[in-house]
Amino acid sequence: MNSIEKASKSDIEALLDIQVSAFSTDQKLCGSGPPGYDDHEYQLKAMKRYSYYVIKHKSYVVGGFYFSVEQDSLKLLRLFVAPTHQGLGIGTFALDFLLEIARPGTAIELETPTFSTAAQRFYEKNGFRKAKLIDYGSSQSYQYSKSVT
Incomplete structure (x- = not known):
């Protein structure tokens, strides 16, 4: 049984541990994970500035995400799931939550590094489309988008 709850300070250690393991491939490939x-x-x-949530499986924190809402879009800034719980529909569960809370007519937008092919497959499987390539000089990301109906 999965649930999504607003993140609190007491969740930070679990969220940090999960992110360190979830972004270990990024760390190996480019020397760091996301900021x-x-x-x-x-x-x-991030908890003060954005809408930050934990994803729980049973009563255990197994992931998290945070986002901001702008005029015509919801910007998913980070989504992460513990490697031990990937492939179980937990990330899709979080995306479904965002689709439910986003206003119709807006778009959910996100970025993922060009080297992160697993993340690209995940978002594309969930109906997101590559909108553009973003060049940061030392790295590149794809911007993905999905319209909310």
Whole structure:
């Protein structure tokens, strides 16, 4: 049984542990994971600045995500699931939650690194389409989008 709850300070250690393991491939490939994935203070700031949620399986934290809402879009800034729980529909469960809370007529947008082919397959399987390639100089990402009906 999965559930989604607003994240709190007491969740930070579990969220950090999950992100360190979930982004270990990123760390091996490019020397780091996403900004603040292993930083306690960064997580606190994200909880204050964004809508930050934990994903639980039974009563255990197995993932999390955070996003911001802009005029015509919901920007999914990060979604992560513990490697031990990947492939069980938990990430899709989180995306379904976002589709339920997003206003009709908006788009859910996100970025994923070009090297992260597993994430690309996941988002495409869930109806997201590549919108554009973003070049950051030292790295590149794909921007994905899905319209909310």
